[in-house]
Amino acid sequence: MGTIFSTLLFFGVFIQKIKDCINRLLEKLNREEDMITYIIGNLFESPAHVLINTVNTGRVMGKGIAKDFKTIYPEMFREYLRWHSQNQTSKKSETNSKILPLTPSKAGDDPYFLLDTVLTVCYTVYMLRVGGRIFSDDVIKRLSETIQKEPCLSRRKLSRLVCEWMDWRNQAGRLQEMSCRKALLELDRRKEINLPKVNKHYAFQKVNKPAEAPPIAEVSCELAELGDVEIIRVTTRFHSKLWRSMLEAHHYLGSGPLCGAQLRYLVSSEHYGWIGGLSYSACARRVESRDEWIGWTEEARKRNHMFVINNSRYLIAPTVRVKCLASHVLAKCQTRLVDDWERVYKYRPVLLETYVERGRFSGSCYRAANWKYVGGTEGRGRKGTGATVKDVYVMPLQKKWQAVLCCCADGKVHVRQRVAQKEPRDWIEAELGGTKLGDARLTSRLLEMTGMFYDKPLANIPQACGSVSATKAAYRFLDNENVDWKAILQAHYEATEERVKENSLVLVAQDTTTLNYSTHPNTQGLGPIGTKSEKVRGLMVHDTMAFTESGTPLGLLNVQCWARDGIGSKHERHKKPIEEKESWKWVESYHAVSQVQKRCRNKSLLVVVADREADIHEVFAEQYNTPDGAQLLIRAERSRNRKVVDDKESCEFLWTKLEQQPVIGTREILIPPSEKRSARQAILMVRTMPVTLCPPMLKKNMPAVRVWAVLAQEVNPPIGIDGLEWMLLTTVAVKHEKDAYERLEWYARRWGIECYHRIIKSGCRVESRQLESARRLCNALAIDMIIAWRIHYLTTLGQETPDVPCTVYFSDSEWKALTTFANKVKEPPDLPPSLNDAVRLLGKLGGHLGRRGDGHPGSEVLWRGMSRLADIEVAYELYTT
Helix, strand or coil, X not given: CHHHHHHHHHHHHHHHXXXXXHHHHHHHCXXXXXXXXXXXXXXXXXXXXXXXXXXXXXXXXXXXXXXXXHHHCHHHHHHHHHHHXXXXXXXXXXXXXXXXXXXCCCCCCCCEEEEEEECCEEEEEEEEEECCEEXXXXXXXXXXXXXXXXXXXXXXXXXXXXXHHHCCECCCCCECHHHHHHHHHHHHHCCCCCCCCCCCCCCCCCCCCCCCCCCCCCEEECHHHHCCEEEEXXXXXXXXXXXXXXXXXXXXXXXXXXXXXXXXXXEEECCCEEEEEEEEEECCXXXXXXXXXXXXXXXXXXXXXXXXXXXXXXXXXXCXXXXXXXXXXXXXXXXXXXXXXXXXXXXXXXXXXXXXXXXXXCCHHHHHCXXXXXXECCCCCCCCCCCCCEEEEEEECCCCHHHHHCECCCCCECCCCCCCCCCCCHHHHHHHCCCCCCCHHHHHHHHHHXXXXXXXXXXXXXXXXXXXXXXXXXXXXXXXXXCCHHHHXXXXXXXHHHHHCCCCEEEEEEEEEEEECCCCCCCECCEECCCCCCCCEEEEEEEEEEEECCCCEXXXXXXXXECCCCCCCCCCHHHXXXXXXXXXXXXXXXXXXXXHHHHCCCCCEEEEEECHHHCCHHHHHHHHCXXXXXXXXXXXXXXXXXXXXXXXXXXXXXXXXXXXCCCCEEEEEEECCCCCCCCXXXXXXXXXXXXXXXXXXXXXXXXXXXXXEEEEEECCCCCCCCCCEEEEEECCCCCCHHHHHHHHHHHHCCHHHHHHHHHHHHHXXXXXXXXXXXXXXXXXXXXXXXXXXXXXXXXXXXXXCCCCEHHHCCCHHHHHHHHHHHHCXXXXXXXXXXXXXXXXXXXXXXXXXXXXXXXXXXXXXXXXXXXXHHHHHHHHHHHHC
């Protein structure tokens, strides 16, 4: 009993010591910016070996025992040894201690920790990384004591002391006072130390009285006529004032500030005097495109970034217009730069970099001087507050530059493998590759955004993009003045037309829908979309989509998007010409389809299918005046009280005339579900006859139009439900009974555009976009409409061509990821499954149960499945490559 009690007491004391240690750490780390949580768990071989995981923003930063800790973290290891020699209380040797470095999840994260657990005693070394240096407890304590003892000590002297304590020197052996002073300010901000107050302020440069720039001649000549072009390094006060005044006067960024180590040069012409200036300074710490091109690992970047220098300023005066001068100066300066830099800083740089602002400069002088373009910046700027996107150019200064830049502490060259960028899907390239936005980079961004939006159709823009940089790039794209939603869709129209040519009969449905943005009242450029009493605001969209005879969507042929100025009065509608009415949308859409019909004259027949809203005489008159245009199939509106003239020239109301005709037969059709009704099979009795539509009373100048009328009325509809009644007016001849049935089937395909609108709103969630202006919304809508078409296309394609290989729609990585995940196997099949099987697996991811009576997966489960497949595909590629 006593043994058990002693054991329990032992573990109680041990756990209490652990808790006290953690509490002391938490008190020191109680800062909002660190967001650190500690988790305790018995993960080692004995209760005495306790693991503390550091968690930053929900992600474990590191755990485990570092076997090569001394090699990877030499500075931290030395700090550990100094601390351990002072605090070792165990009889065990140091080699038996458990050393735990908690590695940051990303470079620059802090704090750094060591955990040493020996028997029942837990020691912790707390280290901060500030300004690229590690500040241990001892350094922080020594700093605080020095400030308390000498409160009048200047910050300059204090920074020199700290540099001497930490041996903080540059390559030339000079103390890095300014870097240290910046680190001290950061420690003061974090409340680790209390810096003495600044008693004096020094103005090293009188910014209120800038020096006047030297006069620069107006020069327009050949390069040889300048005489000898001399590159002069700035070493005197006179040259420094001259350089600064010239840059302040003529460079759009001014003369600075320049960061870190730096050299400045003036450019002088033998015959014309001063003509420009340059500066080279420390490189940017992190630029993804540059770092990836170099092949930098995190350790190599920290160790060798000083060997990259930045051409931070370059000026050829605007009055000097000499061809090839800029590239000539770059090349000439480059020949002396390495020696000058070594003379001043005691090491030789191996790579030059520069950043050229997009939209302002083309970078032609750098390309002419053989600099290499390696990508662009992310637009975050040096301080992460946002800046313009810049093109990145580099110039190696020696052949073995990578061996220098990628050399690590072990003396070996470690080159980071470049991450292969996921290529745009073939269908996206084919659909939008020809988009003309005035800049190839905008087109490339469009392809990338379409791929991201397609992978996650239900996600908002930040979720779909997956990173801060990609999200900012997407917002910049949507706000770019050169991006026009009509230009985006134009490329899709052209791709649709190519698909149209492959079909002998194409049904072109057009319809109007509204997009409600009332939940975003601050969005500019919206208009009313409901009645005056509803006060609902948003956008109007009228789209025209091509379908095969079996219902497969081929794509859009016309889209109109606008915001209403206001709700008009019904008493004024008859006074306006059709061009000023909203009804003009039907005529404009017909014009677009007719243009396609003319180009496909000998290949395809296009029939425009529309509901009762399109029953206006102007549409029929337009078709009458366009003999080589598209044909019409429009459902008539009973309230229009249309009058017709038959072959016997008797004038009667349309409905009265058709109801007098004999029934030619009955037809059973499927009525799709809606909000007010469920799906059902309806039996229709059919009548038909040719008629001539009389123009309305107020439009006698319009021609009478010859059409065929088909009246279909439901027999014995369910109780409480109005029977279905279709009065179809078509310009395609109806000569036989089967022709009438065919027209009914054509009109039934119009339901496809209703499904398409549902995908746009529910599948792509266009009404959830928060983009602050109608123009940005339209740009995003253009992308979403193309994605919605693709989803709709998949839904129908799996039913119509079930036996073709799934590779007609899915990429190799997609179908392999889909089959392995859905079937819970490690290896995909040797041959791709059929399209029908792949679609059913995709539907299964979205919640389709796949039972015998469940039918084919619909668009809703497919867009949910697509969102899951995007993540599954990424995981599959990571684990198989």
